[in-house]
Amino acid sequence: MATGKQNDTTKEASYGASDIKILEGLEAVRKRPGMYIGTTSSAGLHHLVWEIVDNSVDEAMAGFCTKINVTVHPDNSITVEDNGRGIPVAKHPKRKMPTLEVVLTILHAGGKFDNNAYKVSGGLHGVGISVVNALSKKLVARVKRDGGIYEMEFARGKTTKKMEQVGKSKATGTTITFWPDDTIFETTVYDYDTLHDRLQETAFLNKNLKITLTDERELVPRTDEFCYAGGIVDFVKYLNSEQKVLERCSQPIYIEGKSDPDAPFTQKGEVEVAIQWNQGYSEHVMSFANDIYTEEGGMHLEGFRAALTKVMNDYARSHKLLKDKDANLQGNDLREGLTAIISVKLPDPQFEGQTKAKLGSSYMRTLTNKIVSQGLSEYFEEHPNQAKEIFKKANQAARGRMAAQKARQATRRKGLLESASLPGKLADCSVRDAEMTELFIVEGDSAGGSAKMARDRSIQAVLPLRGKILNVERVQEHRALSSDTIQALITAIGTGVDQEFDLSKARYHKIVIMTDADVDGAHIRILLLTFFYRYMRPMIDAGYIYVAQPPLYQLKPKGRKGGKYIYTDEELALEAAKYEDPSRYTVQRYKGLGEMDPEQLWSTTMEPKNRILLKVTIDDAMAAERAVADLMGTQVEKRKDFIQTHAKDVRFLDI
Numbered sequence: 341m342a343t344g345k346q347n348d349t350t351k352e353a354s355y356g357a358s359d360i361k362i363l364e365g366l367e368a369v370r371k372r373p374g375m376y377i378g379t380t381s382s383a384g385l386h387h388l389v390w391e392i393v394d395n396s397v398d399e400a401m402a403g404f405c406t407k408i409n410v411t412v413h414p415d416n417s418i419t420v421e422d423n424g425r426g427i428p429v430a431k432h433p434k435r436k437m438p439t440l441e442v443v444l445t446i447l448h449a450g451g452k453f454d455n456n457a458y459k460v461s462g463g464l465h466g467v468g469i470s471v472v473n474a475l476s477k478k479l480v481a482r483v484k485r486d487g488g489i490y491e492m493e494f495a496r497g498k499t500t501k502k503m504e505q506v507g508k509s510k511a512t513g514t515t516i517t518f519w520p521d522d523t524i525f526e527t528t529v530y531d532y533d534t535l536h537d538r539l540q541e542t543a544f545l546n547k548n549l550k551i552t553l554t555d556e557r558e559l560v561p562r563t564d565e566f567c568y569a570g571g572i573v574d575f576v577k578y579l580n581s582e583q584k585v586l587e588r589c590s591q592p593i594y595i596e597g598k599s600d601p602d603a604p605f606t607q608k609g610e611v612e613v614a615i616q617w618n619q620g621y622s623e624h625v626m627s628f629a630n631d632i633y634t635e636e637g638g639m640h641l642e643g644f645r646a647a648l649t650k651v652m653n654d655y656a657r658s659h660k661l662l663k664d665k666d667a668n669l670q671g672n673d674l675r676e677g678l679t680a681i682i683s684v685k686l687p688d689p690q691f692e693g694q695t696k697a698k699l700g701s702s703y704m705r706t707l708t709n710k711i712v713s714q715g716l717s718e719y720f721e722e723h724p725n726q727a728k729e730i731f732k733k734a735n736q737a738a739r740g741r742m743a744a745q746k747a748r749q750a751t752r753r754k755g756l757l758e759s760a761s762l763p764g765k766l767a768d769c770s771v772r773d774a775e776m777t778e779l780f781i782v783e784g785d786s787a788g789g790s791a792k793m794a795r796d797r798s799i800q801a802v803l804p805l806r807g808k809i810l811n812v813e814r815v816q817e818h819r820a821l822s823s824d825t826i827q828a829l830i831t832a833i834g835t836g837v838d839q840e841f842d843l844s845k846a847r848y849h850k851i852v853i854m855t856d857a858d859v860d861g862a863h864i865r866i867l868l869l870t871f872f873y874r875y876m877r878p879m880i881d882a883g884y885i886y887v888a889q890p891p892l893y894q895l896k897p898k899g900r901k902g903g904k905y906i907y908t909d910e911e912l913a914l915e916a917a918k919y920e921d922p923s924r925y926t927v928q929r930y931k932g933l934g935e936m937d938p939e940q941l942w943s944t945t946m947e948p949k950n951r952i953l954l955k956v957t958i959d960d961a962m963a964a965e966r967a968v969a970d971l972m973g974t975q976v977e978k979r980k981d982f983i984q985t986h987a988k989d990v991r992f993l994d995i
């Protein structure tokens with residue numbers, strides 16, 4: 341085990357507490373992978389790719405790299421190739437081995453030896469590429485640098501082939517191929533969409549950086565190429581691509597700025613913001629620090645919001661654009677239909693919060709506020725026509741807010757949002773302990789009838805919904821809340837919504853969405869999920885929302901009673917293959933819950949010991965927000981299309 345620091349540059353000093361890790365070898369990583377990559381699940385498997393790519397992106401941020409290629413090979417090994425400077429190959433002054441070997445075999449030596457101002461891997465992720473090496477059953481590194489091509493191989497963090505020169509080249513760059521260790525990871529199968537979305541996001545955040553993703557596991561390899569000359573402006577356009585934007589505002593507002601040139605290291609930073617309003621009602625603001633998605637927001641987001649509210653109220657007042665001269669527009673009014681990306685860079689970002697996804701560096705609030713305030717006032721002064729349209733929307737939002745407040749007060753007076761008067765349609769259960777009880781939300785009266793007969797009435801309640809529920813993304817809050825179906829839902833659940841939401845008042849700890857396995861069922865499910873996402877998000881966070889899985893088929897052997905329930909098409913193929921001869925069995929397809937008798941519905945879908953429930957979690961906020969917008973936005977045709985083609989696919993809420 342090494343003592344003291346791995347290298348003696350000043351940069352390492354800023355790692356502070358994490359210096360302790362330097363004392364450990366790669367064995368520690370293999371013993372406790374979770375400490376280094378969070379988890380050994382699929383998320384951890386993908387983390388290996390981010391770790392390498394982040395290093396390549398650092399090269400790009402420092403101005404040395406323009407291209408990153410990521411390839412998934414048929415055996416789920418991964419190659420990441422970049423045209424950066426290449427990992428140094430010269431002998432390391434302290435360690436008497438090639439620097440390449442140091443970087444790959446010694447923990448935390450991944451931190452660059454130079455002084456790039458901003459690093460992706462400088463923050464919470466930056467465990468170093470040695471961690472990828474430790475968790476790979478094999479890794480091959482190939483470096484072009486100093487006129488040569490060099491290669492070196494490892495297995496589970498140990499050198500298996502010393503570095504050797506294998507050719508000559510005037511180019512520079514690094515190519516890492518690794519085979520994740522299947523004795524460590526729960527799965528070694530890479531998910532294309534996960535790689536796609538993250539790499540696309542990285543490309544948006546790094547203007548003109550060209551990233552390609554190739555999947556060689558397909559018969560015909562699939563390739564996607566991401567390169568955005570507009571950077572985060574293109575990101576905002578992309579997020580709004582399924583929405584109608586304000587008519588005169590087809591070009592997002594772009595603002596950038598940086599700290600004073602003489603600011604000390606601890607106060608340095610750059611801020612980039614892109615803003616565009618659409619005609620919808622929800623807010624889609626995403627913030628990043630050094631390319632890391634700050635899901636919990638933080639100082640940069642606070643600075644942005646404060647600037648937006650202040651500048652817009654000042655402008656509106658001085659240009660007589662306020663409907664009510666005395667009342668300010670509230671932040672919420674200004675952010676209705678707002679899509680924005682806030683991307684900041686800083687040398688030593690501090691992350692805090694539950695998932696370390698909140699930027700804590702407080703000077704970034706002041707800096708972001710200052711830069712956004714200046715940029716936004718300039719924009720409004722120079723674009724009075726756009727300003728008029730934006731403020732018209734904000735005034736409408738303010739009016740909607742006041743109407744919603746009235747509607748809520750009225751409903752509260754009627755006691756509708758309280759659990760006092762439960763909806764007539766609800767067949768409640770007898771047990772009152774919410775931890776034990778379940779509410780089945782069922783599509784249609786007939787399936788509702790079956791479910792009521794089938795259920796265990798002590799702990800299972802049933803709420804049939806008539807017809808489609810309102811698309812809450814497309815209407816303002818006061819309309820959503822005055823819909824009968826939605827009121828029934830809110831009342832039955834008991835928590836209230838929005839500011840009044842109170843998780844402890846939930847009348848059931850399992851809310852089970854049970855819809856038909858067809859396009860209409862999928863549509864209703866998506867609408868319900870959108871409702872929960874917008875108005876009762878803590879229910880999702882608490883793990884209270886589920887989707888039932890009714891069987892799609894029943895396969896019956898000829899001449900025998902009973903049969904096997906089948907839940908997926910893959911399973912059907914597997915089961916049918918056991919018979920070979922199609923004349924020996926029949927397949928019944930269940931199109932709707934109503935086709936099952938109560939006994940069948942109970943044993944296949946509702947009975948706790950047999951059923952399959954899928955828990956709804958929000959894993960990827962970007963995918964969720966985007967899918968909700970895609971599906972629920974103002975463009976009806978696209979929505980129909982999407983629902984037809986993705987009828988069974990509700991992965992956007994990572995079910």
Ligand code: 0RA
Pocket residue numbers: 392395396399422424425426427428443450451452453454469514
């Ligand atoms: C150590 C030092 C330098 C660059 C790198 C590592 C480096 C690592 C990776 C991982 C993937 N691609 C990479 N590219 C570069 C600085 C090199 C210099 O000062 O010339």
